Amino acid sequence: MPLPTIDDIHEAAARIKPWLHRTPVLTSSSLNELVAAHLWFKCENFQKTGAFKARGATNAVFQLDEAEAKRGVATHSSGNHGAALSLAARWRGTPVHVVMPENSSAVKLRAVSAYGGKIVTCAPTVASREETLARVLQETGAVYIPPYNHPQIIAGQGTAALELLEEVPELNIVMAPVGGGGLLSGTALTVSALRPEIKTWGAEPLMASDAFQSLQSGQIMPVQSTTTIADGLRTSLGDLTFAVIQKHVAKILTVNEEDIVRAMRLFWERMKLVVEPSGAVPLAAVMAHKEELAGKRVGLILSGGNVDLDRLPWNA
């Protein structure tokens, strides 16, 4: 499949506009002081479904033709993509099937159900997930909308950076977390096309530093089984997201678990924002690389805010 272009991202922005929030960009003088840099936070925790994932899913679902829309869509997801696809499909009036591991958290199962997604459980292995998805696709004729390695998904995720650049033109760096790479590749496409002098950096947990290793080695290094608290970032890159990241991402910073929890708590305490661990990874990276970033103007994509309030890391 061809990589998306900046035109695809502009078209995605127009397509999703009637359905999604233009999320605010917030700042915090207390956090700026703490890191001795200037930070702008693109608050995708305020996005529909509580995460940027609604952008890509909505962009994909509204590009189905009528026959496809009648058959429906399907995906596998243990988190935010399943909820996002379910909501977008509800808006379009399209059936939606979400393959989820049977050990998914109750909170996540409930979110998908609440948006009208039909849940099909599988064993918590890649093999079972792929078999189950294949069966669902065969039985229903649904269109597969993958969580990140897809041009329409990447283009949709790139619209968050589009809004950020419109609102804060004078940046040195834009930073996004990287799991499968949908958000980071979309961000890099937008930034490199519109403002090539601004660098795009990724941030990921040390416990799932596959993107960092992939960039180093020049080939996709799959993530090893990991229990990083940043549960949205436990996935490996795909060929499309890797191709974009290789071309347009200058650097990937890694952070330890303690720093992720500390950054997450700073969002809650200083900015009164509920941010999930994955969304706190870029701030953790800024804090862990203060010297390098001193005085810089950095835009951070705060990717989501879906947290189980009964299981907060500082109450563990």
Next chain:
Amino acid sequence: MPLPTIDDIHEAAARIKPWLHRTPVLTSSSLNELVAAHLWFKCENFQKTGAFKARGATNAVFQLDEAEAKRGVATHSSGNHGAALSLAARWRGTPVHVVMPENSSAVKLRAVSAYGGKIVTCAPTVASREETLARVLQETGAVYIPPYNHPQIIAGQGTAALELLEEVPELNIVMAPVGGGGLLSGTALTVSALRPEIKTWGAEPLMASDAFQSLQSGQIMPVQSTTTIADGLRTSLGDLTFAVIQKHVAKILTVNEEDIVRAMRLFWERMKLVVEPSGAVPLAAVMAHKEELAGKRVGLILSGGNVDLDRLPWNA
């Protein structure tokens, strides 16, 4: 002392503007659905110091004359007012003394210290607090800036409603929580002067329903010792705040503790906003009085977001 007028509130808005945030007004389609009404939330949890208290304190501190500013300011506070006064005094370059009960939470003591307030501890009784404050005032010659029963404080707190009305003109009701009544009386003054057809309602915990009782009986009924989770609302009305509330507040709704915690959690889960229990009381009131408010357009002042993250009510 004379009650503040709408002119005082307009002047307060101009005076505090260089120092404070114009906080955003947020909405949530999911909460609107839940209560079958249209809600607008004025997010004072995003205000400097994490609460609306910064408005009144800043308004008062910047009205000191040069001689007063040299001598300093003093107050008693177990919470947000002490932090707000400390920050405003720091901006003005004025010494600040805060009398706090010796059993104040570590979080609150730290906040006052961090903003440069000099803490003077007292026993956790009204008598000790008053004695200690009197001694501080005598020794330092500082100007006493009370937490709510003061025209400059009331005028400052009224600026939040000013911004809300500018942003959302078509409201039926504006609702604010009521403890000492600074926020509610300031809100009522603004709303009644600018948009007399809009009603101002108060909301308070059933466990500290002194404002409700005071309105009923026509005289100030002091709050009984209470352990309501809404710790910002444990205080009694003052003569100034009561006079305004009697004249301009149409109704006070009361809510139980369970509903406060439920409303607080809804802010966190659905809106990704860190809101303190006191700030959740108006939403709790809307939920507990759904029939009465069905279809109405209601502005709610979300008063603050200062919460001890190590002691959340749903992890108790």
